[in-house]
Amino acid sequence: MGDKDIEQIPNLKGGRVVKKTPQDITTITFEGYPVDCDSAGGTGFSNLFEGGQTWDTTEPFGVNSTIVRDLFRIAILWTDDPAATAGVGLTAASTNSYRIVFAHAWCTSMKPSYTDGVLKVTLQFKCPAFNKNGMALIHEDSGDATALVSLNSYNSTNYPPTGTSITW
Numbered sequence: 001m002g003d004k005d006i007e008q009i010p011n012l013k014g015g016r017v018v019k020k021t022p023q024d025i026t027t028i029t030f031e032g033y034p035v036d037c038d039s040a041g042g043t044g045f046s047n048l049f050e051g052g053q054t055w056d057t058t059e060p061f062g063v064n065s066t067i068v069r070d071l072f073r074i075a076i077l078w079t080d081d082p083a084a085t086a087g088v089g090l091t092a093a094s095t096n097s098y099r100i101v102f103a104h105a106w107c108t109s110m111k112p113s114y115t116d117g118v119l120k121v122t123l124q125f126k127c128p129a130f131n132k133n134g135m136a137l138i139h140e141d142s143g144d145a146t147a148l149v150s151l152n153s154y155n156s157t158n159y160p161p162t163g164t165s166i167t168w
Contacts, residue, residue, distance in 0.1 A: 001138070002026040002129055023129040026138060028074055028102060030123045034112075038063045045121045048072070049110035071161070073154040074102040074125060090150040091143065098142040101151065101168060102127040103159045133164045141168075 002024035008016040038044035038061055047053050052068030077084060081095035091097040102125070109124035129138055141148060151168065152158040158167040 026102065026127045026129065028076075028105065028125045028127065030125075032121050032123065034119060034121050037061050045110060045123055048107045048123060051107075069106055072105045072107065072125060073151075073159065074105050074127070075151060076100050077148075079148075091148045093147040094145055095147075096142075096144050097148045099140065099148055101139045103137045103139075103154070103166065104128070104131065104161060132162055135164060135166050137166075139168050 004023045005021045007019045007021060009019055010016055032045055034045055035043035038046045038055060044061065044063075046063040047055055048070075050063050050066050050068075051070035052066055053063060056062060077091075077097060077099045079091050079095055079097035079099075081091045081097065084091045084095070084097070105125040105127035107123060108126045109122070111122045113120050113122070127137060129136065131137055160166070
């Protein structure tokens with residue numbers, strides 16, 4: 001999570017006044033092992049970084065560099081429910097779960113490396129804590145032996161980029 005730091009401002013009496021700084025941007029880093037450059041099967045990562053493109057369904061797969069950037073919702077789920085997935089987020093009533101959801105995250109970095117003879121990609125996403133109208137873009141929920149409800153579809157109705165109401 002982005003830091004919520006404070007600064008101090010000295011006054012003329014030698015005292016200090018605390019100044020709160022806005023919450024910093026949150027950075028989420030993933031590592032993955034691509035099978036191809038990109039495909040509709042989700043075995044590559046290039047389209048996450050190079051936005052605005054249609055995922056290929058036929059070979060040879062191809063991705064061009066672009067100035068377009070896509071917005072993403074990232075859901076991370078820890079649970080003891082073996083049937084749950086973070087994308088849907090629905091968990092059974094008798095399980096323990098903790099979920100963090102980041103709305104309007106941007107893929108800001110994609111670094112391939114070939115360390116130890118294995119191709120790996122490190123992806124970095126950045127998500128502000130709030131949109132321009134002050135609505136939270138980071139949401140956490142959990143349940144101890146309680147079901148988590150499914151996440152709503154990620155679209156401009158449920159998650160308006162500049163709106164005043166977000167439906168998780």
